[in-house]
Amino acid sequence: MVGGGSGRRFGTPKQYEALGAARVIDRSVAVARAASDGVVIVVPPDDAIREGAVAGGATRSESVRAGLAAVPSAATIICVHDAARPLASVELYRRAIAAVHNGADAAIPAIAVADTIKVVEDGVVVSTPDRATLVAVQTPQAFRAGVLRAAHESGADATDDAALVEGLGGVVAVVEGEVANRKITVPDDLRWARDKIDSDEGDQR
DSSP, X not given: OBOOOOOXXXXXOGGGXXXXXXXXXXXXXXXXXXXXXXOOOXXXXXXXXXXXXXXXXXXXXXXXXXXXXXXXXXXXXXEEOBTTOTXXXXXXXXXXXXXHHTTOSEEEEEEEOOSOOXXXXXXXXXXXXXXXXXXXXXXXXXXXXXXXXXXXXXXXXXXXXXXXXXXXXXXXXXXXXXXXXXXXXXXXXXXXXXXXXXXXHHHHO
């Protein structure tokens, strides 16, 4: 569980913001625990002792590597999830894990891209990819443990771990993502998540 960011874009460490009766990170961890045999939590170094967690690094990839070092060597499949996606479901974890069980080196959840995407350089459009070939990628991402460890041996940085596996020539399967699995990046995202929680809890009453 990667929650090592400082929240520069959000304004504060978003992983500790309240979301219903729990914090963002607490909700993410609870789902991960329900879907797996154990969870390693990575947070900013200053918070590690307070949170009973692993101290993260200066980049996302460094934080993942810190978490990997704490994963038991006996683990065969490792999931990496962003704490800032607190509404991922247990079923989403299971889909990703099943794809790895079925032979993939890694599995990533994704949803179709609704908007037209432009590639821009120096303020000028240089190409328009076919959006039918594009997806928006989410976490949790599942990996064969040995493949993920090998992908991180180079010490390279990437915006997601699947990109490092791709660099090794690994097979990365795509499973169906969830629209509700929205990443909390800016305050509007947190307001949306709070409204979603309130609505869901209201429906259960």
